[in-house]
Amino acid sequence: MPETPGLTVSRRDMLAGSAASAVIVAAPPAAARDDVRPAPPPSMPVAFEVNGKAHALSLDPRTTLLDALREHLRLTGTKKGCDHGQCGACTVIVNGTRINACLTLAVQHQGDAITTIEGLGTPDRLHPMQAAFIVHDGYQCGYCTPGQICSAVAMLDEIARGVPSHVQSDLMAQPQPTNSELRERMSGNICRCGAYSNIAEALAEVAGAKA
Amino acid sequence: MKAFTYERAKSPLDAARAVAERPGARFLAGGTNLLDLMKIEVETPTHLVDVQDLGLDKIQPTRDGGLRIGAFVTNTDLASDERIRRDYGVLSRAIVAGASGQLRNKATTAGNLLQRTRCPYFYDTNMPCNKRRPGAGCAAIGGASRQLAVIGASDNCIATHPSDMAVAMRVLDAVVETIDPAGQTRAIPIADFHRLPGDTPQQDTNLRTAELITAVTLPKPIGGRHFYEKVRDRASYAFALVSVAAVIGKDGSGRVALGGVAHKPWRDVAAEAALPQGARAVTQRLLAGAKPTDDNAFKLPLAERALAAVLAEARTA
Numbered sequence: 001m002p003e004t005p006g007l008t009v010s011r012r013d014m015l016a017g018s019a020a021s022a023v024i025v026a027a028p029p030a031a032a033r034d035d036v037r038p039a040p041p042p043s044m045p046v047a048f049e050v051n052g053k054a055h056a057l058s059l060d061p062r063t064t065l066l067d068a069l070r071e072h073l074r075l076t077g078t079k080k081g082c083d084h085g086q087c088g089a090c091t092v093i094v095n096g097t098r099i100n101a102c103l104t105l106a107v108q109h110q111g112d113a114i115t116t117i118e119g120l121g122t123p124d125r126l127h128p129m130q131a132a133f134i135v136h137d138g139y140q141c142g143y144c145t146p147g148q149i150c151s152a153v154a155m156l157d158e159i160a161r162g163v164p165s166h167v168q169s170d171l172m173a174q175p176q177p178t179n180s181e182l183r184e185r186m187s188g189n190i191c192r193c194g195a196y197s198n199i200a201e202a203l204a205e206v207a208g209a210k211a
Numbered sequence: 212m213k214a215f216t217y218e219r220a221k222s223p224l225d226a227a228r229a230v231a232e233r234p235g236a237r238f239l240a241g242g243t244n245l246l247d248l249m250k251i252e253v254e255t256p257t258h259l260v261d262v263q264d265l266g267l268d269k270i271q272p273t274r275d276g277g278l279r280i281g282a283f284v285t286n287t288d289l290a291s292d293e294r295i296r297r298d299y300g301v302l303s304r305a306i307v308a309g310a311s312g313q314l315r316n317k318a319t320t321a322g323n324l325l326q327r328t329r330c331p332y333f334y335d336t337n338m339p340c341n342k343r344r345p346g347a348g349c350a351a352i353g354g355a356s357r358q359l360a361v362i363g364a365s366d367n368c369i370a371t372h373p374s375d376m377a378v379a380m381r382v383l384d385a386v387v388e389t390i391d392p393a394g395q396t397r398a399i400p401i402a403d404f405h406r407l408p409g410d411t412p413q414q415d416t417n418l419r420t421a422e423l424i425t426a427v428t429l430p431k432p433i434g435g436r437h438f439y440e441k442v443r444d445r446a447s448y449a450f451a452l453v454s455v456a457a458v459i460g461k462d463g464s465g466r467v468a469l470g471g472v473a474h475k476p477w478r479d480v481a482a483e484a485a486l487p488q489g490a491r492a493v494t495q496r497l498l499a500g501a502k503p504t505d506d507n508a509f510k511l512p513l514a515e516r517a518l519a520a521v522l523a524e525a526r527t528a
Contacts, residue, residue, distance in 0.1 A: 061215060085247060085311075097287070099316050099317045103242060103246050105239075108242065154312075158287075158312065161291070164296060164303055164307055165307055166308050168307075172296055172297060183447075186312075187447035188310075
């Protein structure tokens with residue numbers, strides 16, 4: 001077993017170490033050395049702002065922004081769905097734009113301003129998008145909802161800023177929050193329960209459009 | 212994910228040197244593809260050199276009337292740029308036909324060109340894949356190949372290049388600008404940037420070790436009507452079965468490149484001469500020598516029909 005001082009030994013390491021120890025009895029020492037794992041990389045400092053509050057962390061560089069938020073800052077509103085950028089449950093808003101928090105390293109975000117579902121509104125002071133999801137019943141199990149809401153808020157800002165979409169017929173025209181535009185622009189957020197029509201109603205209400 | 216160390220480079224040359232100095236080092240731009248592959252340990256860099264601070268996030272006019280797109284410009288910023296929407300519509304349309312809003316906000320111009328195939332056997336580490344492990348074999352050949360290449364493939368690999376953006380770049384004759392660790396720069400025409408798999412499917416591009424993309428330049432606007440027709444299994448957020456990037460002039464002449472059919476964007480200038488004779492005349496030449504599998508033979512008529520749809524639209528006022 002590695003003898004690195006202060007190393008946190010996981011169950012997996014313990015099992016692997018035990019197996020290697022068992023081998024030592026029968027095999028030459030070289031075989032055991034092959035199983036020695038390199039020490040984890042040194043932690044790195046990173047500082048960013050989450051929901052208006054400054055945070056300074058020291059993290060294994062492998063830590064995704066999603067894991068930094070959930071496991072280190074205990075902001076568990078942001079969800080881990082697929083962890084591969086396919087489902088959108090981890091959507092957060094970084095410097096005003098929505099991204100998948102699972103596909104970015106925390107250390108890439110030095111100095112950034114991050115908004116999670118906890119920063120959009122509170123139970124007492126809901127963000128209009130949160131209120132609209134409740135009014136229109138835009139969820140069943142609710143697991144995708146924080147990502148849907150963060151995505152939706154930033155998506156309406158993208159329309160306002162003139163970011164084009166696949167369903168836009170004239171690239172030079174100001175995009176409008178039509179039903180087909182809203183649905184296309186939200187395709188990075190999957191709802192396993194299939195609450196899409198109610199989600200579309202909620203988006204349309206906030207956008208001031210017809211669902 | 213395998214352990215790695217991380218640094219932020221201060222200049223393009225610093226970044227190239229940092230990668231050259233350490234075996235197993237890689238550039239990190241948006242990270243949307245690299246981190247995904249690191250999680251399943253298809254990619255196992257020992258060191259990441261982050262290129263976000265290099266000032267490569269601008270789109271600037273070139274002296275000959277074109278545009279120089281910084282390597283770090285995000286897909287969203289590129290598709291949204293007024294000059295791109297006005298003069299290079301095929302590029303804007305190709306970008307917004309790919310990925311999701313979240314991914315396009317993070318993915319970069321250079322990273323999009325460098326993304327790896329989405330061949331399911333490349334992702335499945337329990338399966339042999341010559342691109343992942345040279346010499347291991349190819350499980351896609353004889354496997355589920357519906358998404359895979361119909362032309363330009365080899366006995367070692369039938370993967371396709373997944374980018375939509377690159378297909379538009381090909382039709383626009385974009386040029387990839389790079390810098391190497393010695394400070395040498397070069398300009399690689401997009402036609403020569405991606406490779407066919409041949410005997411070295413592990414090598415997607417003709418970039419050299421530690422060579423950093425700094426920009427992609429577009430020649431001056433060529434006019435015409437711009438189209439990107441993408442056919443996929445669902446209406447949004449899916450890779451192309453077949454895509455057609457086209458710029459068609461008033462007289463019916465123009466340029467065409469296909470996506471979803473090969474290891475690189477597929478274009479043949481000689482085939483384009485047949486555009487005034489219609490879609491079949493073009494795709495017969497463009498896809499001559501195609502060797503589809505039973506699973507993906509449908510891509511040949513699909514490419515013809517997708518181009519026919521583009522040409523029909525081009526004829527409308």
